[in-house]
Amino acid sequence: MKTVRTSASLFGLIGLAALTPGQAFAQQEGDTAIDSGVIIVTAQRRAEAQVDVPISITNLSSDALRTSSVNQLADIGKVTPALRFDFAGGFFQPTIRGIGTAVTTSGGGGNVGIYIDGFYSPNPLAADFDLISVESIQVLKGPQGTLFGRNTTGGAILVSTKEPSVTGNSAEGQVSFGRYNELQAEAFTNYVISDRVAMTIEGMYRRGDGWQHDISNNKRRVGDYRNWSVRLGLKAELSDSVDVLLRYKHGDVDDPSPMLAATLDTADFGLGAPFGGIPGTYTTAKNRIASGSVGEFIRSNSDVLQATIKADLGFADLTSYSQYRNEKSNMSQDLDYSGLENITAAQRVEYGFGPAQVLGFQLGLPNNNETWSQELLLTSKPGTPLQWTAGLFYFENTDQYITFIDNFGNDAASHIRLGGSSTTSRSYAAFADATYEVTPRFFITAGARYSKDKIVDAYWNQQFTAVEMPVPDISNDKITPRVVLRYKPTRQTSVYASFTKGYKAAILDVGGSCQTPATNFVCNDVQPEDINAYEIGFKYEDRGLSFETAAFYYDYKNLQVSIYRTGTAEIINAATSEIYGLEGSLQYKVTPAFSLSAGASYVHARYKTFNNAPVYTRCTDLGTDVADSCAANGVTFLVVPATLKNVTMQRTPEFTGFLGGRYETRLGGGDLALSGNLFYSSSFFFGPSGVQFKEDGYATLALRGQWTAPDGSYYLALFGDNVTDSRYMTQAQYSSFGIGANWSKPATYGVEFGFNF
Template sequence: MKKAAFRTSASAIGIIGLVAFSSVPALAQASADTGAQAAEDTSNDEGLIIVTAQRRSEAQVDVPITITTLNTQQLETANVQQLTDIAKITPALRFDRQSQFVQPSIRGIGTGITTAGGGSNVGIYIDGFYSPNPAAANFSLMNVDSIQVLKGPQGTLFGRNTTGGAILLQTSEPSYEPNAQAKIRYGRFNQVQAQAYSTYGLSDRVAFDIEGLFAHGDAFQRNIATGERDRSYRNWSVRLGFKADITDTVSALLRYQHNEVRDPRSELTNTFVDPDLGATAATFAPPSSYTTAKNFYAPGADHRFFASNQDIVQLTIKADLGFADLASYTQYRQENNNASEDLDHISLTLFQLGLPVINKTWTQEFLLTSKPGTPLQWTAGLFYFKNTDRYITYIDNGVGLGGDRILLGGSAAPTYSYAAFLDATYEINPQFFVTAGLRYAHDAVKNAYWNERFSTARNYVDDVSGNRVTPRVVLRYKPSERSSIYASYTKGYKAAIIDVGGSCQNAPFICGNVKPETIDAYEVGFKYDTRAFSFDTSAYYYNYKNLQVSLFREATAQIVNAASSEIYGLEAALRYKVSEAFELSMGANYNHGRYKKFVNAPIYLRCPDVAGCGSGASFFISTGTTLRDVHMQRSPDFTGNIGALYKTDLAGGELALSGNLYYTSKIFLSPSGTQFPQKAYETLSLRAQWTDPSDKYTVALWGENVTNSRFATQVQYNNYGIGSTWSEPVTYGIEVGAKF
């Protein structure tokens, strides 16, 4: 095992080295500025922020959607390393976990569902490609130019499963001008991360790039049996790009990416303490078998893990047709995930669940966009999506002791979607604009099946299909070139589910067909943007129906339509460049997210207090209660952040001091919205970076969670026990970078 780990590390480090030095022959010709103007990556010549929220490049001030846009400088100064880190600089955005599954939510709209065909409520797009797998929703950021967080339903332009919004990442394309950059950081808990990027033009029409990343460290949690930090993580990835300008009007970009993750931290749970239920360990668990301390975990058979292998191939073809621009996005993703989690969260091995997930995704999208400069600006597209995610469940009780996995069950729900859409904005006069859009989609779940317990026999269920139309209408008024006022109506939906992972496998073995969620959203907003100052504010109201809710029964997650909700709120963000040396940014969101009526809400009760507990169960899920006007799951009333950046000359170079303070109010992590509370907390990120006079080398000191806030990053609830993982305590370290 140690030799294999060493070979993996050596291979990953070798890739980093290859990337770092692959452009050495060309460094003499390299441009001195390799994108040094990071603060203006997303701005045009007039200083206006440019976004692609309507599938075409436009000034953000002219886009009638609430958007948080993050450029490379903002990501760097806030110490953003992974996608989930952007929540601390994006009001109303959260990333929660359920074991290995990362679940984003925007303005209270998210999901706790982990099942075949389940999906997310927030669409993640990388370079225009949809990434639907929640087990792959958190990843290290590689050479990102910008991130746009679109808030509110995006059903017209981005389709199914974007009821909460969408996150758009744009990375750098291969450049004909050779350049390279690398950085390495070291931090508390032996955190090491090395990253390198290189690009080179083979001719004036062909260029390639390569990027590698390696990360390793220790989990902060200690084993209660030994008192040691005995679990570590090791992740690496490599990404290759090949770009060719085939003609003056046609270009192609082919990318391949491979990621490997070996990270048990999401599985190192301890026993959650609830104000009403107390310490939520198994009913008969002796005190020595569990811990409620945030920095410890109960080891059990010590076989908890999460591993993932991902291979992604993407082809982008762009063509100038004269009257419009055409883009084709072709993608294949294969993501093999494997996990083992302790459902009782104590050192006694009651139920260790193995959960491999095999995910394959094919997408094809054609996008046609109008040329700028005409009164009618439009976007039209066709979209095809196929996703097969096979879930397999095992009893892993004996694996840590040298035994084999015992097959428990499994399920699969192949999902298909075909869509066509058109969205257009017409300039009535220089001050008044009207936007109208419509998307037609046909969704289907075909050949779904579930496995009988302890058998590979497949029980196929009837197909489910449906058609959806999601319109969008906007009125916009421009008081000046730098400002905009809008009012919009949009509709979104989250696709139907066949509950092959839950109700199918439990008595009376009748599969539940889970209806689509639907949302009607109304928003008014004001935007103002200049080179030195920008300000956005909006007010919104959502009518949200048929929420898909996850209950945990007998080692399976059962999905039901249970609740309708009402959401309304206010949001504001500003950026002020006080001087060339000092810049401020802040954002805040007030969100009133409530279940209006939640029939048969899941309430967790201790087994000694109620009848009907199953064998070995410690908690009983009562569904006989109807809740009204209670908090939605994971929906804080208030989130906000304030950041600052100050630059000054030092030793011939430049010293940049930055910090970001994030705050969120209380949330409830239970599906009912009434249990498992997490109190309000704040986190503080700090960074001090010095850049040498040549602008090629940097040294930075950084600190994360400087307030040392301890908050639950997940609560895993089921019949056997209720566990939690917690935020890392304060971490700090050093980073060194170079670019050529």
């Protein structure tokens, strides 16, 4: 592993030195299709050549995703510099160029907007999903407040999938089987009903055995998962100028893996086990956990209805996006990350615990999430000096959190109601963005978005009851402008300088300060995060070579952070930050048979001033009185607020990069493709203060060999992911009861069969 890390580090230095940056890792499919040698993207809400779009973009085709063993959205981090995906329990939290969040609360949301076929997906408990019939993914870096609005402070991820087509009946799919009995089956069928109507039926099923074992339960294997989804689509061309696409999707997830954490042995303060770690109740092994008497789980199901109407108005194109989402999840997590609940009567006496004293803490957290959204998008016709986009957006999301004490079981008869909270977030927005061709080589882009965000019908539940305590509504207005100057020295090149403003919506802290006697049960009014982003970039695309490079600077204010007070996660505005760096990527077709892709990013992200920074500290390090109080309340760690200056931001490695290659040749009358992708990340800190829970640098390698039949009707493939068996921490889980660590899955490998008729 040391050799691999050294090689990856060397590659990273070469990548930075060459500064062959930007983000173009695209193949010949879907929205990232190469039309006459030009990559087309929709980053500005209209189809344009990527070389002419003044935004840093990572463009991923289905081929690129398959080469890198990408099955779920979080996996795209392996081919996207400066992008991380983290979990806090079951909460999915993307970070781009240092802009992310560790906040998990009602109405919180992330800093990176996720859009699927043009529809906003806001729920962090359902944001990491299996990729089914995906044609392309575009990762937009930097604030996207003008065109995409709220909670796109760090950027936006645009997922495009296949639509019904009237061109002919077809069926395609794949089945793979790999290590840990991992089975994945996926199918997509297109059926032509008439010359103007077609429908699709698609489905996905994934299952696998866990790779960890529970030392508290006779080393029983844990982590088995079962996920499945089905989607129906109907597309009708009502006339030559109007078409309608209707879709329904149901998904079901049963995957406990984000909850399965071992005890973290950290340089910050030693072992993260409760009460110093009673022998036999914890493990720090990467393939082991020590669970309480109640097992961990995450289960969710979702139903999504979407309607897309496109109309050619002659002077412009109108698109209407209407969406309803209903997502329900339930999870139970052992917050002390140990088997402390299982100690014997003799051990209770030995360590001073009473015979009836409850040890450890198992949290149950059901969540009900309902979303309505409507967007109207008007875009100009191509070919005129003025290209523009305008739109109206409405969004409403109600999320309800219910908390239980699950120490005695997670069924209705056993768990104890702890509390809960709920908010309804509404957003109204109007926006316009236009690019004017001053001369054939000089372009000006300007745009702005006006948003009004409201939080209404909020409440929190009194502890140990379901009594709802209403909270007054709040409202915020925000204008997020954008200005870009772009110059084209040649048709193949583009240079730009941009200013963009972004924001993350305000939070009403119903899950924290509202429930704290120290605040007299008054909620913190957490203001919107605010970011001013400056970027200069260069793009080139011609004759099999494309690359981008960008330098950026962010002034980032009013960061929303969690800080523990009396065991409750309170949300406050507590930090200002400064971020700058360089980024880029290269794609080069060396020969007709051999192509290379590479990307690298350097990000210098620092909290300039972080007031009330949450620093986790052992109770025993805070004096006898504090230690006794902690023991009486069953906690082991307290957050000691500190004022920090010029410290690294959480979850932000300074360097990330990837190197991919693909070689194609004829074999046995068919086509053989050999491909691989190496990803590297430098060290970073998981802790919210940016100074705790360090993960050292690591590298992963994915390999694939695929033979496709002469007529393209089927293929056979061998694949491997993390083939070097790199073991690194994927998440540090922190609470007052214990500190846990999730570890990367060991090397996996398998076979795959695909068909296309």
